[in-house]
Every structure is written in structure tokens, then in C-alpha cells.
Amino acid sequence: MHAGLMPSPAHSLAPDRSGDYDHVRRAIEFLSAAWREQPSLETLAAHVGLSPAHMQRLFKRWCGLSPKEFVQAITYDHARGLLEGSASILEAAHEVGLSGGGRLHDLLVTYEAMTPGDLKRRGDGLALAYGFHPSPFGDALVIASERGITGLAFCDGEAERPAALADMARRWPRARLTEDPGRTAPLLARIFGTGRSKAGQPVRLVLIGSDFEVRVWDALLKVPTGRAVSYSDIAGAIGTPTAVRAVGSAVGRNPISFVVPCHRALRRDGNLGGYHWGITRKKAIIGWEAGRLRHPDVASRA
């Protein structure tokens, strides 16, 4: 299938970015495998199947960084920089956080957690709408109840959609899921939409998980863009300093990817650690945020 021949919308002010991530993903995969040889722009572009100039422009448009800068942004050293002073992030947030209610990273986020009773019912009586939508990181699966977003997952391409949906549905086996992209689309737009969240409209989350899991996810919500914490930082902050590995599992079970920024949890030593939706995507998100931080206006011109 030669979908790559799709004509580019030459002078649209709102370029169709939905196809970008597919190329970006293949570029990141190549760079990850070959970083030691410092591949040239030509080599990279040839592998992805684009001209060097197009490759460069694609990356710039996607995240504001060139491929070379992107590679810098996901290196070991840079990750260690993100972790600088990481313990104090959660400490400071803890002082403010309890009184302040939920604000967090660059989005305005509020959340409620399901009660233990709700959890036991495994979603019985819960009506959930879902939809797939293009996002900067591939197809995004959004799941929402009447009270707010309960799930956000990613996949690459139509073929992976059933698996992504099953992975999410398994978390609330007795819930009734109905496809309704009309309802989920505006929720996703609020997350990836242009610029800052439209004045005062918070993103409402519904966290469905055990008490321990919710405490972990709450800690993640306190990590701002451009920073990161280690799994053991989180363990310490929630009062179970030796439960590092359990924290890792809980982070991995985060149902609302990206909004609950599980990609900002790294290994203590600067290794990136794992990611439920693939390490490539974790790299993509970290690099994308690095670019957005450097050029805050990139997203606002849409």
C-alpha cells in the first residue's frame, strides 16, 4: 500500500499532522537502533523513505526539534538532567497539593477517584463511550464516562485498534462500552488542542484503581513538563519507600496515558525504563515535550 504518496496540503494553515507520527515513529526506531554510528540525516531519511529535506522539516513541524536535537533530548545525560532535584518536586507539591486540589502540569486537571465499592463492581453499571482519534503519537483511544475521562491509550494504525480497546476494556470488564467518537473527540481536543487549555476548562479525569494505584497516579500528576521523577522518588513520596517495584507496576497500569504523565517516570540512573505502549512512544513523548518547551509557540499556531 502506497499511502505515502498522499499529496501534501501545500498551503493549508492547519497542516494534516495525523500522518506525521508514523514517519516519526520509524525515524525514532531507526535512531534508537543505530545511535552509536551517529547516522547522518541522509541515512535516516533514506531508511524512512523521505528526502533529507522533508525528513528535517517533518521533525521540525512535529516537535520543533531537528532529528539531531531530538536524539539529544532523549539521551541518558538529558534524562539525568530531567531528574535533577526530582525528590523536591514531589515534596513541594505535597505541601501545596493537599490544600490546593488538583492542578497539574501544563494542563488544568481535576480528578476524582472511584470508591473501593465501585472498584469491586468492576465497572458494573458504568456506561462508557469510546472513540479513536488521530494524535501526535498515533491513534489515540479515548474512553469517557459522564463524569470525565477514564482512559486514554495509543496504538499504531487501524490493525492495532481491537487490541488497544481490549486492553482498556479488560480494566472494567462489566462496563458497557459504546463507540461514540462524537463524544470523545472534544475531550481529546482539549488535551492536544492548540495552546493552553481554553480558559478555565479543566480536563476532568476519573481514576479507577486501587488506593495504592491512585496515590501513585496522583504523584505523577504533580510532575511538571520538562521534569521527571524516579520510581523510587514516588515510592518515598507516597510513604512506602521500599515499594519501588510495586510503584513501577502501578505506573504501568496508568489508564490515562499522557494526561497522567507516566512518561515522566524514569529509572533513577537516567535509563528511560519501560512503557506500556512501547518505549518508542515514551521517547517520542519526551522529545516532543522537550521541543514544545523550547518553542512554546509551536502548538499555538494551528
Place this chain on the structure above:
DNA sequence: ATTTGGTGTTGTG
């Protein structure tokens, strides 16, 4: 670089 032993929580039977 890779292995090893120690971890808390959750889901399964």
C-alpha cells in the same frame, strides 16, 4: 554490560 537477590501490590486459583 550482565546477573542476582530483595523488594510491595495485585490478580489468579
Place this chain on the structure above:
DNA sequence: CACAACACCAAAT
């Protein structure tokens, strides 16, 4: 109730 699985970590090959 026991047990395996897990997006980890520190120390020792």
C-alpha cells in the same frame, strides 16, 4: 491462602 508477575534498584560479577 499461596504464588507468580511486574514499566525497579543496588551491589557484585
